[in-house]
Amino acid sequence: MxxxxxxxxxxxxxxxxxxxxxxxxxxxxxxxxxxxxxxxxxxxxxxxxxxxADKQSLLFDLLRGNMTELIDALDAAALTGTPLARLDAFTRFHIRFHLPRRDTVFLSYMELRNLTDENFAQIAELRRAYEDRLEDILHDGVASGDFTVPDCRVATLGLIALLTGITNWYRPGGRLTAAEIEANYCTLVCQSVGARLA
Amino acid sequence: MxxxxxxxxxxxxxxxxxxxxxxxxxxxxxxxxxxxxxxxxxxxxxxxxxxxADKQSLLFDLLRGNMTELIDALDAAALTGTPLARLDAFTRFHIRFHLPRRDTVFLSYMELRNLTDENFAQIAELRRAYEDRLEDILHDGVASGDFTVPDCRVATLGLIALLTGITNWYRPGGRLTAAEIEANYCTLVCQSVGARLA
CATH class of the missing domain: 1.10.10 (Arc Repressor Mutant, subunit A)
Structure with a gap:
């Protein structure tokens, strides 16, 4: 049957x-x-x-699925509080989302060149939407006087590279636990925008 | 003839x-x-x-050549001064070296998986030697009380990802000049280690 x-x-x-x-x-x-x-x-x-439909659709669906899942998860997390609290929470969110998705992160950087122009434009738009959520936190921190950031757009791109780069070297069972690495990156990120840490 | x-x-x-x-x-x-x-x-x-000899040798020679050129150029630059001055100079050095080498940076991340184990070990050793030079600056800054860095090794890997990530988005003729981007990254990097900027 x-x-x-x-x-x-x-x-x-x-x-x-x-x-x-x-x-x-x-x-x-x-x-x-x-x-x-x-x-x-x-x-x-x-x-x-x-x-x-074809191999291109498979690649595009993988990359788009990852980006929509990422944005939906961040929006569901609904970060609130001071700009510093939101930046700390964003840092932890980004690391926790990406650490178990090493292959997808790798693909998201490496295979952008193999997307059709139209598909690339859609992925770029989703990336921008995600980046904008971090950039908003930085703008709010500058406006409140908590952060010192000469250019929030540059800082956003820099911090996302900093955070996503963990997937290049992190291996479970290494010298530091995921929680310790997270705490380290929170210090780096929050200090990078000139925040005074407690 | x-x-x-x-x-x-x-x-x-x-x-x-x-x-x-x-x-x-x-x-x-x-x-x-x-x-x-x-x-x-x-x-x-x-x-x-x-x-x-073969395609593997071509890949290996490209990646090894890039790493030895990078380390030689850094050593030739002979960064001196306070830890903060050296960190600022390292940041500028790293950006200036990598910004015109987008294809090589891309290859250095993406094609590590295609190196033989022996070749991979050699590239990893060269990377480590380069990273150690930044880590030394961070250790010196912590020792002198200028920097607040919970784990210098993690910070080193994070900062190199932050800096190298510029090649993913920088295009000549964009909103900011290379010099403006450099200044932005110097602020981010020096603040990230808790340095007090003038």
Whole structure:
């Protein structure tokens, strides 16, 4: 008896995404074929097209899915309090979100070059929306006199690079726990904007 | 008359490196063939092996060459003065070195996965040697009471990610000049370690 397309797609769709993420991160988007992704999932190459239009759509869906999940999670966290409290909370949020998503972070930097112009523009817009949330915190801190930041846009881009860079070197079981690293980065970030720490 | 191997290699060697760098950065190491590199240089595929043993050697030579050039340039700069003066000078040095080397920075992060274990270990050792020079400045600043840094190793990795991240977004002719961006980053970096700025 043929399986229903609906339930089949519901299980296999995420498997396709996971396989594509793993293979793209390991070998690079350009070097991975739809046939390899199908083999990794355990379906026929032709069957893959039930779940995705093409390889470009797979890459775009991975990057867009990551950005919308990130923005939704930040908005759900609803950071409140003084600019310093919000900056501290943003720092912890960003680290906690990205630390377990090393492959996705890697892909988000490395494979932007392989997005079509239209898809790139959409990802860039989502990134900007996320960055703007940090930039708002910095502007508020400057306005309240708590922060000293010559250019909030530059500081935003710098701090996001600082924080996301953790995924390049952090390994579970290393010298410091994730909580210790988080505390270290909170000090760095809050001091970087000239805040006086207690 | 056959051209002399020596002079030929002297001109073509750097061309091979340039072509490999450009193609690896654009398409990814795994997706680029020696044949494509030869075509980009304008030599026969077989002739490429006069200049390099294989594709792995090309990648390794690019990454190692970049790291030794970086360390030599920093040591030649011979930063002196207070820890704060040295940190400010290091920040400017790092930005000036990396800003014109966008493709190399990209490759240095993205293609580490494609180095053999032995080659990776050598690049990691060179990176560590460079990072140690910044870490020494931070330790000196903590010892002199000028800096407040809970963990100098974590701060080092964070600050290098912060600074190198500029290559992800900087474009000549943008809103800010390279000098203005440099000044912004100096403020961020020096404040991040808790230094009191004038």
């Amino acid at each position: 043929a399986r229903k397309q609906g339930s089949h797609a519901g299980i296999t769709g995420p498997k396709v995404q996971d396989a594509a993420l793993r293979l793209f991160a390991q070998h690079g988007y350009a070097a991975v074929s739809m046939r390899q992704i199908a083999a990794e999932v355990g379906v026929q190459a032709g069957a893959l097209y039930n779940y995705t | 056959a051209r002399k191997q020596g002079s030929h290699a002297g001109i073509t060697g750097p061309k091979v490196q340039d072509a490999a760098l450009r193609l690896f950065a654009q398409h990814g190491y795994a997706a680029v063939s020696m044949r494509q590199i030869a075509a980009e240089v304008g030599v026969q595929a077989g002739a490429l092996y006069n200049y390099t």
